[in-house]
Amino acid sequence: MPVSRRRAVLAVTTAAALALGATACGDSAQSAPSPDAPIQQRLDAVTERGIPGAQLVITDPDRGTRVLRAGVGNTATGEPIPDDARARIGSNTKAFVATVVMQLVDEGTVDLDTSVEHYLPGIVAGNGNDGNRVTVRDLLQHTSGLTDYLAPGGAKPEDVKPGQLRIAMNDEPVGHYTPTELVRIAMALPPGPAAKNEAVYSNTNYILLGMLIEKVTGRPAAQEIATRIIDPLGLKDTYFPGSGETQIRGPHANGYHRIGEQQVDVTVGDVSWADTAGAMVATGADLNTFFAALLRGDLVSQDRLAEMKQTVPFDRGPKDAYGLGLVRVHSSCGNEIWGHGGGIPGFGTSGGVDANGRAVTLTLNHIPMSEDSVGAAQQVVDAAMCAD
Incomplete structure (x- = not known):
């Protein structure tokens, strides 16, 4: 999930580009082992590397949607990230x-x-x-x-x-x-x-x-x-901010960004500078729905989808990775994953869909800035895409 170390703005995240959805799974502390325990361990590891909070939304065609989370959505109150949290999705807008x-x-x-x-x-x-x-x-x-x-x-x-x-x-x-x-x-x-x-x-x-x-x-x-994608897919928690709009609508985590030695709350702000390169807001569940629909061919013809999936080498990701607004990566278990990802001060997302229709979205309320935190986030996405 390469992100510019100096200028982590509208950065594309290419870990294992995923998207996810939402039921509830609760906090990182679980009363009994579950099939998601190994994924939860990876998620916890992200918050041990300077990221305040992390949310993972997994949508399976046969299992529905579930949400895992770790850390906090608000460092002042200690509240967790809401299961239906909206986030600035950065370059997923593309x-x-x-x-x-x-x-x-x-x-x-x-x-x-x-x-x-x-x-x-x-x-x-x-x-x-x-x-x-x-x-x-x-x-x-x-x-x-x-x-x-x-x-x-x-x-x-x-x-x-x-x-x-x-x-x-x-x-x-x-x-x-x-x-x-x-x-x-x-x-x-x-x-x-x-x-x-x-x-x-x-x-x-x-x-x-x-x-x-x-x-x-x-x-x-x-x-x-809105009229071509958001409304037809029923993405009720996805929107493009209005002119001068600075708040995030509905439930959301606070977003943080490191300035010098301080971790600053940057949740509120005018993101007009991102516009159609990265200004949109969505939930992990909505991102899963969108990418799954796109990759099924529900939004464009099969011919156009095939063109979107014709890739060239990518200066911010693996070889032969960037198509027309889509990024391709491969998981450690060999799955081909299509999505995009994004980073904007306060939030980092990585997401995509595999050939079986599993969609995953990882949302962090701080862009990973170190190789260690980037790698930990990549491992979350990979574990979710490769889980049985």
């Missing part, structure tokens, strides 16, 4: 965005191999950036070469709140941003080399995809995600 784009491809509204310039004329331009050389497929697969607007040390245009995002990456608060402002920040930075056979992760790609969705449908990407 899988929702990619699904909407692929639905538009199914409908004949969008062509994957048409340039971004065709759909968003004049937006990708300046400092060597050229929308004529970038296709919709490149945005989905991170093969565009466009620099991440969150890149540290980049020059910021004077008309786009100069410096604020750079400050944010150094763990200071951020202001409110529009997608256009975020793209302008990226366009002030020269592109990297565009490698059509390697995914070089850039949140800029998915901000542009959100803009593309709005341009071709005439409706905001958040609305399209």
Whole structure:
């Protein structure tokens, strides 16, 4: 579950990309051994490595959904993470965005191999950036070469709140941003080399995809995600925050982020800077439902799903791992797992679905920052996917 050590923001988590669901299993202390005891031990180990709390939601087609948890959801009160806790899901948002784009491809509204310039004329331009050389497929697969607007040390245009995002990456608060402002920040930075056979992760790609969705449908990407995915699947605890919304709706754990030597509560905040690259909120159960439906072919045609599963090497994960908004990994027991994952200050999630329809989502209320904690989180996901 590789996460940038310095800039753990909108990081993709690729441990054993999973998703989960929700019945209840209670706290880590169990009165009698259960089949989930080995998984619970792995979950407990995560909270022994500086992560306040962890929740694992497992959904099996034949067993339903169950929830395991460890540690605390609030370090001040000692309360556990609620079984139906909402969390900021970071880059899992990208899988929702990619699904909407692929639905538009199914409908004949969008062509994957048409340039971004065709759909968003004049937006990708300046400092060597050229929308004529970038296709919709490149945005989905991170093969565009466009620099991440969150890149540290980049020059910021004077008309786009100069410096604020750079400050944010150094763990200071951020202001409110529009997608256009975020793209302008990226366009002030020269592109990297565009490698059509390697995914070089850039949140800029998915901000542009959100803009593309709005341009071709005439409706905001958040609305399209709601009407095309959230509402049909009955994801009652999943939503895209409204403009200026800072609180997490409904039951949730507090999210924490290390700033210097302190662990700071960052639950409340404006995440407009993440937008269609990572602003959404969901429960583990809803993420399981979404990824399971997507991988069954309930949301896009089989042809489009096959394209989503065509992968290239990934600069933040294992070889041959990144498709079109989906990440592929293999568990230690040989299962092929598809999902995405995400990290945003306060929360880290990893999730996905195997060929048998088992869906798992691990949610932490602090992004793992050390190799030890990252490895412990990976082992939770792996154990859940390989359990009998």
